[in-house]
Amino acid sequence: MITNVPSSLQDPEKNSVLAVQTLRNNLMASTLLATIAITLSSLISAVVSGASQTTALTYTLHTVKYFSILVCFLLAFFCSMQCVRYYAHVSFLINVPSPQGRAEYIQFVARQLNRGSLFWSLGLRAFYFAFPLLLWIFGPIAMFACSCLMSFLLYFLDFSSTPVSKNLSNGYLHKYNSNFDVESKPDSGTQKQNPLRVLLMLFNLLNKLTSSNTTIPLKSPPISRVRVLLQYASYSQLKVHWRKDRHLDSAIQLDKKWRLCSKVVKEVLNEPNQVIPLRYLEKRRHRLKLNVKAKTFINQNPFLFDIYYDRIKPNSELVPFVRPSNFLATLLDDEKRVFAQNELLIVEKLCKLLMMAKNNVISVDKLVHVKRDFGFPTDFLSSIVPKYPNYFRLVRGDEEKSYLELVSCEGKFAKSVLMRRAEEEESLTGIRMRPSFDWRLPRGFYIQKGMREWVRDWMELPYINPYDDASHLESASREMEKRMVGVLHELLSLSLLKRIPVPIIGKFSEDFRLSNAFASAFTRHSGIFYISLKGGIKTAVLREAYKDGVLVDRDPLLVIKDKFVELLEEGWKVRMEELRLRREAVKNDMESLVAKDSDIQLQESDKQL
DSSP states (O other), rough: OOOOOGGGGOOHHHHHHHHHHHHHHHHHHHHHHHHHHHHHHHHHHHHHHHHHOOOOOHHHHHHHHHHHHHHHHHHHHHHHHHHHHHHHHHHHHHHHHHHTHHHHHHHHHHHHHHHHHHHHHHHHHHHHHHHHHHHHHTOOHHHHHHHHHHHHHHHHHHOOOHHHHHHHHHHHHHHHHHHHOOOOOOOOOSSSTTTTTTHHGGOOOOOOOOOOOOOOOOOOOOOHHHHHHHHHHHHHHHOOOOOOOOHHHHHHTHHHHHHHHHHHHHHHHTTTGGOHHHHHHHHHHHHHTTSSOOOHHHSTTTTTEEEEEEEESSTTTTTEEEEEHHHHHHHHHHHHHHHTTTHHHHHHHHHHHHHHHHGGEEEEEHHHHTHHHOOTTHHHHOOOOOOOTTTTEEOGGGGGEEEEEOOOGGGGGGGHHHHHHHHHHHHHSSSOOOOOOOOOTTTTTOOOOOHHHHHHHHHHSSSOTTTTTTTSTTSSSHHHHHHHHHHHHHHHHHSSSSSEEHHHHHHHTTTTTTOOTHHHHHHHHTTEEEEOOGGSEEEEEGGGGGGGEEOOSOOTTTTHHHHHHHHHHHHHHHHHHHHHHHEEEEEHHHHHHHHHHHHHHHHHHHOOO
């Protein structure tokens, strides 16, 4: 029923998620079989009830045939529903923490899983047996031929002579797993098979064998792995209900318009000679998510682009082209100057990202993807990296991928934001301060008593520097949780706006040794982070960097963004003034026309008199 892959034991935290996901897939398969079975049963019932009676013998024979098929499908439906019942029960039980040494509980989970697999096999057997009965409608010869063929096929499905199947049946994996678990070994006095192995084997529900005699091989796992597994299950129960923060959501909503304008500007600047035909830009409107036509967008933002006429080919007609305006060109020059002034800050950010990464290496594609979030220049790989060979080195990896490697760095880069803050407070007060998270909820937010106690105990744990090596920490331990929150806090602190979309952080989960369920830490530690759902995407926000929705912890590179917003606002003011003058001109024209009409009417009335 379960294929046990020993390599799955290397990371219990990830494998527990795999167990639930695989059980969910099995639930979907069982539900599909139950749906098919009850549908076919309904169709057969309808056929039997609507059949015309010819002779008593013929009618009775047809009724027996259809009734036999109906019994098979009803049995398949019953078995599939029982399979759904047991698998759903197991999916809950594997995440319920149990005291150490309670083998009865783990054995109960194993029995539930075996029963679900047994009903799955019986349901499939009912489907198999229905095929000869279906062909019985066409005659006994067809039924006999199908029975022979089905027996032949089931023989090869249930009995296999491959080495893998022999090893499974002979308990080869028991010996392999005993050699594989090297972290800690069970006591020498414990020789019996312990059902605690079941939970670890649930991590690899890779395939369902159809044999009803297949059972789960049970073996006592290392005690340290069981402890890690149960500890992770307790973490999975610590959840905080998400609640909307209007102030932080409004801060994200206000940035929506200038981000859209920045996307269009980037599209034009990436073109050769930084010019693009207007009709080409119009074709990309849906990809850029523009709600209006490209020309309307340019008119609404008059300080961004200029429109001029030129030929695409020498003998073609004149068509409108789009190019950056003089105002935007001046802003781009200011951007280069700001980057040059803060070059050391950009180098420090790059070093910090590489220091937190595994083996101090990150893919170049990932760094290019997040350059806007951390304030890196567009050409940082060619303008900054080659200037600091003592810090960075570009290396070629597998599949022709490039990686940025950290050669060396200064010791001051290895201090996180919280550590620097503690040192500053210590210098001001003269009292030694330890790094600690600023855990506080906004007004109107609350958490349950059990969660408050857990947060208090968790905050008392020693702070773990995200730049230190974490390879010695146990997966899903409290220390690893502390380190993961420190990494997330440091990532958001290094970003420009102190917020990053969760999918972007997910791209670095393997590099920064984050678990697959790292996103749940944002809601579990809702006093440190906030998850915004604005824009149809989850965005992680650092609470301490904002006050009433206003960013107070400002990055020096935000000067570029501020100047861009000022340019947009000035253009909007000019646009509004032009529209106001047009409306006034139209109003004056209307008033003059009305006055002329009234004068004409007076003159006509005078002539009539």
